[in-house]
Amino acid sequence: MSLDINQIRGLFPVLHQEVHGKPLIYFDNAATTQKPLGVLDALANYYRLDNSNIHRGAHALADRATRYYEETREAVQQFIGAKESAEIIFTKGTTESINLVAKTFGRKFIGSGEEIIISTLEHHSNIVPWQMLCEETGAILKIIPINDAGEIIFEEFEKLLSPKTKLVSIVHASNALGTINPVKKVIEAAHAVGAKVLLDGAQSTSHLEIDVQELDCDFLAFSAHKLYGPTGLGVLYGKREVLEAMPPFLGGGEMIKEVTFEKTTYNDIPFKFEAGTPNIADVIAFKAALDFIKSLGKPAIKAHEDGLLAHANELLNDIKGFIPIGTAAEKVSVLSFNINGMHPFDVGQMLDAKGIAVRTGHHCTQPLMKRFGIEGTVRASFSVYNTKSEIEKLAEGIAQIARFKNK
Numbered sequence: 001m002s003l004d005i006n007q008i009r010g011l012f013p014v015l016h017q018e019v020h021g022k023p024l025i026y027f028d029n030a031a032t033t034q035k036p037l038g039v040l041d042a043l044a045n046y047y048r049l050d051n052s053n054i055h056r057g058a059h060a061l062a063d064r065a066t067r068y069y070e071e072t073r074e075a076v077q078q079f080i081g082a083k084e085s086a087e088i089i090f091t092k093g094t095t096e097s098i099n100l101v102a103k104t105f106g107r108k109f110i111g112s113g114e115e116i117i118i119s120t121l122e123h124h125s126n127i128v129p130w131q132m133l134c135e136e137t138g139a140i141l142k143i144i145p146i147n148d149a150g151e152i153i154f155e156e157f158e159k160l161l162s163p164k165t166k167l168v169s170i171v172h173a174s175n176a177l178g179t180i181n182p183v184k185k186v187i188e189a190a191h192a193v194g195a196k197v198l199l200d201g202a203q204s205t206s207h208l209e210i211d212v213q214e215l216d217c218d219f220l221a222f223s224a225h226k227l228y229g230p231t232g233l234g235v236l237y238g239k240r241e242v243l244e245a246m247p248p249f250l251g252g253g254e255m256i257k258e259v260t261f262e263k264t265t266y267n268d269i270p271f272k273f274e275a276g277t278p279n280i281a282d283v284i285a286f287k288a289a290l291d292f293i294k295s296l297g298k299p300a301i302k303a304h305e306d307g308l309l310a311h312a313n314e315l316l317n318d319i320k321g322f323i324p325i326g327t328a329a330e331k332v333s334v335l336s337f338n339i340n341g342m343h344p345f346d347v348g349q350m351l352d353a354k355g356i357a358v359r360t361g362h363h364c365t366q367p368l369m370k371r372f373g374i375e376g377t378v379r380a381s382f383s384v385y386n387t388k389s390e391i392e393k394l395a396e397g398i399a400q401i402a403r404f405k406n407k
């Protein structure tokens with residue numbers, strides 16, 4: 001069933017404004033999505049009615065806040081098909097989730113000379129934590145190469161795998177190009193050599209149906225703010241047995257069972273990994289974002305976004321000077337491109353003057369940009385509230401800009 005986009009747009013107050021005297025067209029969704037009313041209301045209601053610290057309170061407000069907080073954990077569990085809610089850890093975002101794994105699992109289970117595999121497509125947050133770990137432990141980082149379309153070369157990945165491989169940490173969908181990686185195959189191949197697999201789901205969770213049990217990934221990291229939820233909140237999913245074997249990340253309140261000056265015993269998962277007062281309001285509001293997605297259904301969201309991407313490709317591919325970057329067969333709704341003879345930043349500024357918000361630059365994927373021999377791209381990324389007529393305005397804008405330099 002197709003979605004009523006006008007009705008959906010009505011739920012997003014931020015979309016109904018002008019910038020530079022033009023109606024806003026928001027195509028920076030891969031950076032962060034806008035937030036529906038349900039999320040805004042949940043945030044305000046928490047502070048207005050329920051504000052309280054969770055888990056230890058002996059009063060009604062604390063009980064209520066705890067219940068709401070834990071209800072979000074259950075909603076996340078369902079959202080990704082985890083076996084139990086204890087496998088869901090709240091973090092600050094994908095970045096913190098990956099760092100958590102590097103600093104705990106990595107330090108304990110990946111030794112000198114052992115190997116971690118990532119791909120050329122990775123965001124810096126799935127590169128730097130592993131480089132830091134390698135510096136600390138003497139582990140070795142291996143990189144899966146990609147083809148000119150921006151897809152990993154699977155045979156090259158298979159060649160990198162060996163009994164020395166302890167972890168494969170790979171992006172599910174690329175933020176810079178949109179490429180969807182064949183993660184099921186990656187996980188099977190990695191498990192065959194005894195390696196664990198972390199999926200960076202920052203860009204996939206908003207577009208693709210995800211079932212961690214079916215995929216059999218060991219970890220999944222993602223951010224609420226790319227899923228119509230608040231900023232500064234993320235999730236680390238881990239299989240129970242893996243999380244239990246890992247040492248804690250941060251030490252402090254909440255993550256302990258008992259503390260004496262001689263010795264501390266740690267709490268059970270997920271609390272072992274949630275030291276201190278967490279981001280209560282944002283966790284509670286995140287449930288409204290998940291409810292929003294559920295009410296539409298991911299297949300309908302994906303179908304709408306695929307339609308937008310196809311429409312954009314149709315309109316743009318004939319424009320003289322338009323250079324698409326990343327032409328993978330399987331993509332989420334990310335359109336990365338350059339215009340011949342122009343710096344991406346200048347293109348972004350010219351689109352901004354037309355009210356069209358895109359992102360320009362390296363998208364925190366400098367090694368990927370280097371692979372394509374470019375400094376950066378212009379990226380338009382589409383979401384459920386975008387329309388075909390907005391795509392047409394983008395295409396008109398790009399055609400006008402391209403004409404300057406490509407007569």
Ligand code: PMP
Pocket residue numbers: 030031092093094095096123125126171173174175200202203223234364
């Ligand atoms: N990985 C990917 C693929 C991303 O797109 C992003 C956000 N741009 C991140 C990781 C980091 O997410 P966050 O900044 O929310 O921690």
